[in-house]
Amino acid sequence: MFKLAFVETKLLTREPGALFSLLIPLFILVVFGSSIEPGDTVLLPMALAIAVGLVGLYLLPTTLAAYRERGVLRRLSTTPVRPGSLLMVQLLLQLVLAVTACALLVTVAGTVLGAHLPTAAPAVALVFLLGTASMFAVGLLVAALAPNGRAANGFGVLLYFPMAYLAGLIQPRDQLPELVARIGEYTPLGAFGQSLRDVWAGTAPSPLLLGVMAAYAAVISVAAARLFRWE
Amino acid sequence: MAVIEVTGLRKTYAGLTVLDGVSFSVGEGEIFGLLGPNGTGKTTTVECVEGLRRPDAGTIRVLGLDPVKDGRRMREQIGVQLQQTQLPENLKVWEALDLYASFYARPRDWRELLAEWGLADKRDTRFAKLSGGQKQRLFIALALVGGPRVVFLDELTTGLDPAARRATWELIKRVRAGGVTVVLVSHFMDEVEELCDRVAVLDRGRVVAIDSPDGLVGDAHQMRFTLLGDDEVELDGVPGVTGVSRTGNRVVVTGRGDFATAVTAHLARHHVLVSELRIDKRTLEDAFTALTGRSF
Numbered sequence: 210m211f212k213l214a215f216v217e218t219k220l221l222t223r224e225p226g227a228l229f230s231l232l233i234p235l236f237i238l239v240v241f242g243s244s245i246e247p248g249d250t251v252l253l254p255m256a257l258a259i260a261v262g263l264v265g266l267y268l269l270p271t272t273l274a275a276y277r278e279r280g281v282l283r284r285l286s287t288t289p290v291r292p293g294s295l296l297m298v299q300l301l302l303q304l305v306l307a308v309t310a311c312a313l314l315v316t317v318a319g320t321v322l323g324a325h326l327p328t329a330a331p332a333v334a335l336v337f338l339l340g341t342a343s344m345f346a347v348g349l350l351v352a353a354l355a356p357n358g359r360a361a362n363g364f365g366v367l368l369y370f371p372m373a374y375l376a377g378l379i380q381p382r383d384q385l386p387e388l389v390a391r392i393g394e395y396t397p398l399g400a401f402g403q404s405l406r407d408v409w410a411g412t413a414p415s416p417l418l419l420g421v422m423a424a425y426a427a428v429i430s431v432a433a434a435r436l437f438r439w440e
Numbered sequence: 441m442a443v444i445e446v447t448g449l450r451k452t453y454a455g456l457t458v459l460d461g462v463s464f465s466v467g468e469g470e471i472f473g474l475l476g477p478n479g480t481g482k483t484t485t486v487e488c489v490e491g492l493r494r495p496d497a498g499t500i501r502v503l504g505l506d507p508v509k510d511g512r513r514m515r516e517q518i519g520v521q522l523q524q525t526q527l528p529e530n531l532k533v534w535e536a537l538d539l540y541a542s543f544y545a546r547p548r549d550w551r552e553l554l555a556e557w558g559l560a561d562k563r564d565t566r567f568a569k570l571s572g573g574q575k576q577r578l579f580i581a582l583a584l585v586g587g588p589r590v591v592f593l594d595e596l597t598t599g600l601d602p603a604a605r606r607a608t609w610e611l612i613k614r615v616r617a618g619g620v621t622v623v624l625v626s627h628f629m630d631e632v633e634e635l636c637d638r639v640a641v642l643d644r645g646r647v648v649a650i651d652s653p654d655g656l657v658g659d660a661h662q663m664r665f666t667l668l669g670d671d672e673v674e675l676d677g678v679p680g681v682t683g684v685s686r687t688g689n690r691v692v693v694t695g696r697g698d699f700a701t702a703v704t705a706h707l708a709r710h711h712v713l714v715s716e717l718r719i720d721k722r723t724l725e726d727a728f729t730a731l732t733g734r735s736f
Contacts, residue, residue, distance in 0.1 A: 212538070212539055212542040213539065213542070216531070216535055216538075216539045219527050219535070220530055220531060223530040224530070232562060249505040275528075276528070279525065279526035279527070279528070280522060280525030280526060281525070281526070281527065283492065283522060283525060284520070284522055284525045284527075286491075286492055287490055287491070287492065287515060287520035288515055288516070288521070288540065288543040288544070288586070289512055289515045289516050289543050289544060289545075289586075349582060
């Protein structure tokens, strides 16, 4: 199990997609970061939501669906180790990757760009946990439904852009039509983004949005588990 | 002692009967073949035995263990090479062996396997960069890394060129020489003829025969020649002859055992002159056609 985790970590570092998930949000942060006021509370939450969204919607399903497509999970079923172990290892690794991406963003934003960093650590952790859980659940559902790695990649991208738009990550929320913005707030990525902005603005995250994220995480991951095919 | 015991295996997918009462047993140290055209239930059979699929009915024992109930203990002792599996593209050869070795309680030293299977100089090569033959050798090495008592090899040489196929056959013989029982799934007659001690011939989800390749082929031969004169020849009474057919001057004689010598002696005694004399051995393919009533 330890060796499996170690080898999967090595494979992840050889995966260009992993590097992209780290660099794309960082690139966005740095490009827009040059024009922010010190103590900005908007840009960093946006970059964090993008980072978690990329890992959950793009990297996670692509990796898992490719493992199924290539028969890696089936081959593992013939050894004393169960293929479920590989899924667990992958989930943990992708979580570590999401945390790393966010830590990188927070560090750069806090030091170089002088953006605002919230002090309410428990609230930040809770929002991050629920947001990541709901994004990963969507990613798992994509992995369950996609026939192969390439399709998972396509579905992930297809889902990412509308979700990012509804979440106000592509253009600011106040420029979206009122109705779209209202709906967007209750999408997984939208609830995550809004909760992050709340925490950054110094207010407590809305219990309703936290509940929305928890509900997405629970319902969608149950659906993914039921629909997941090992081969 | 039987290493594998399969009795009355049945499996239906969406109303389609894939396995219809498959039974066979494999003895220790055998190379046992499952032979049949594609889509005849070979792979389903072997996947049930490996515990990847659950049969609808029938019993399976591998080393005395039930693949469903004692799956984990069974998987400790078997090695599997599956049809159409790949490894992650960026996994290096040594990492794959090291990783798979870690899955088993008493693995073999993977460095030994690396040398044994001619992969020592590919140690640090990523899976995606290996040739077809190298990938196959790695898959066999991975099937052996747990120190199994039985290995299952499914369509091992499909897609390999003739030289690589021959080389792979030699490797399989070495696996058995190392004391490992081998179950070989194949649709290649020559492969089965070359390697297997015994073969189960599958057709439409049933076992239609179990025998050694020689036993399946039998000792039936065919002899053909052209008569040079217009003599009448009477060969029906010659020892071993089972059939004679004549079209113009072309004669085809089938028979068993040493019938060919008897026929030539008979012809000489009666001063019958012939040319273009040929003796053909029946092939496994002929045997298959005779067993199933359809060509392979």
